[in-house]
Amino acid sequence: MTAPPSAVLLFPGQGAQQPGMGVGLYHAHSGFRRRMDEVLELWRAHGFELRADWLAARRSPETDSLRTAQPLLFSLDWALGRTVLDAGVRPAALLGHSVGEVVAATLAGVFEPADAVAVMADRIAQLDGSPPGGMLAVQAGPDEVAPYTSDEVVVGAVNAPRQVLLAGPEEGLRIAEERLRAAGVTCRRARALNPFHSPVLTEAALHALPLLASVPIRPPRMVLYSAYEPGPLTYERARDLRFWALQPARPVLFGPALDMVLADQDVVLAEAGPGQGLTALARRHPRVAKGGSRAIGLLSAQPGEPDAECVYFAKALAELAGAPAADSAARASRPVPAGLQTDLTRLHPGAGAPVPADIE
Template sequence: MTAPPPVLLFPGQGAQQPGMGVGLYRAHPGFRSRMDEVLELWRAHGFDLRADWLAARRGPETDGVRTAQPLLFSLNWAVGRTVLDAGVRPAALLGHSVGEVVAATLAGVFDPADAVSVMADRIAHLDGTPPGGMLAVQAGPDEVAPYTTDEVVVGAVNGPRQVVLAGPEDGLRTAEEKMRADGLTCRRARALNPFHSPVLMEAALRALPLLASVPIGPPRLVLYSAYEPGPLTFERARDPRFWALQPARPVLFGPALDLLLAEQDAVLAEAGPGQGLTALARRHPRVAKGQSRAIGLLPARPGGPDAERATFEKALAALAGAPTPHRRPA
């Protein structure tokens, strides 16, 4: 039986872990070179990020926007770029939150240096916004609707019963207390900002001037958007508002994955830390029934050099053995 083609998934805020990918960095020269390359684009901040990352330092800043976002972008890009360097040609790319910027960069929409400039500018505008966070809830959008407000909203739909509420701290805490009292299962995501809520709209729009000046190219690989589920067209990709508003718009990863797997079965490979998207993908009916697969290129938790390289090479072998991308007949 022919294996389905590869698709790369890129996680976003909440996937970060102290020491993520450090084992692979120490064991894999190709990945190390790509990680050094992207960290250097962050200039002086990249030097500090590398030192803290390699030391696997844990502290209040670990989940802050100035640490988590640059490291997630850099690590995801380096993992994805190393996969492409190995000759794997994915049928599609799909990212979650900052992972969509990574996917767009690997698809050629942004030059890596421009993407880092866009991310640095975004982070500068988001840093200092009102404290808040994100709350993962084992429920559907309709079930959590009674707990939402003008500021506390559904910030992500990751699956049929996997949503994330987002908003300022006081409102989110109130929603959490009410949901727990009503028997809903929920847990805080690793975020200190109310990502994907309207609270960030004003700060997000401040990114427009830089985005309007950055060259944007047509996707050279099929790029699925989790903001407007489906393949991203060049017409949409070259709209600066599409990228500027992403921190304030809901992520529809689950619907995007539904559309992708309706077009084709796939070996879904998470190119980033934590295997959170891998776990979500394994709940999808087409994966659960065996038509598609979901694997991680990094282990669920950081490990030593041998363990991380073994996980990466096993996943890479699965991707390298996949055929030329194809689509199922309608």
């Protein structure tokens, strides 16, 4: 009899946010409600009063803002992941996209939840005055979009072989969008009001270093894949403060990281967050499309009524409950397969350049 596949949790980032995300589950599931209240209280200590607006499930100009979307996405992702762990599921690995990587690191024990929230609150404060900008989802590969990039408008994420996000300041991104549409390339704006994963955020991002230096950083207790340097995150890399500080300014390589997760075994990929955007990406991956691995969401694609959300979550949790944990040591020591290395300097011109000493 074939053993059931291992579970891997996926955590989405900016762009996945929705009005009412997870609200139905909050009202119907006491375990999730307890975890969500716990993390929202941590944000409250930093001046973020999120609960009332979140529960009201209203769309407003603030829905996609840095000060609303980032803390709510962190909170929802973490509470869902923590609820899965509370149910006794022991995933073989964790993989996050953008802020989802901080969530994954927190669940893996690299950060304590209170410290992670403090780091995120500080990050938001540092980035809050950054130039207006955004991200543009493009149905093309990194090489195909190269003619539309510049020193400021760059490939901010590689989600799949022919799905990237361009990131940059508003004016440059608008010009790139017009040129892409004129060339017949399918593209659409992502739900972000900041130029996340663009080098224009480098200086602001590095101001996070002092707080990071005060936070304990521990070895991951679970296999934690990084989408910034695809592969299992080592303790040595996790202790590098610049690795965390620069994440808002560096490209997210979710596609190559997912390739690694799926390289040598079938798994159940479970998205712990709203919208099922990562689930949709995963279902198009050859290892999933051919029927070996599976991809599911812990929440439905659109927010629903409490009973419906609770039933949906319970079914997903039941699917994960039979999934055994993989050999963590073997996965953590796995080298990056040939062909999955990505040249960061090709995506971000100047990515390897030294950082000015006055902003370290």
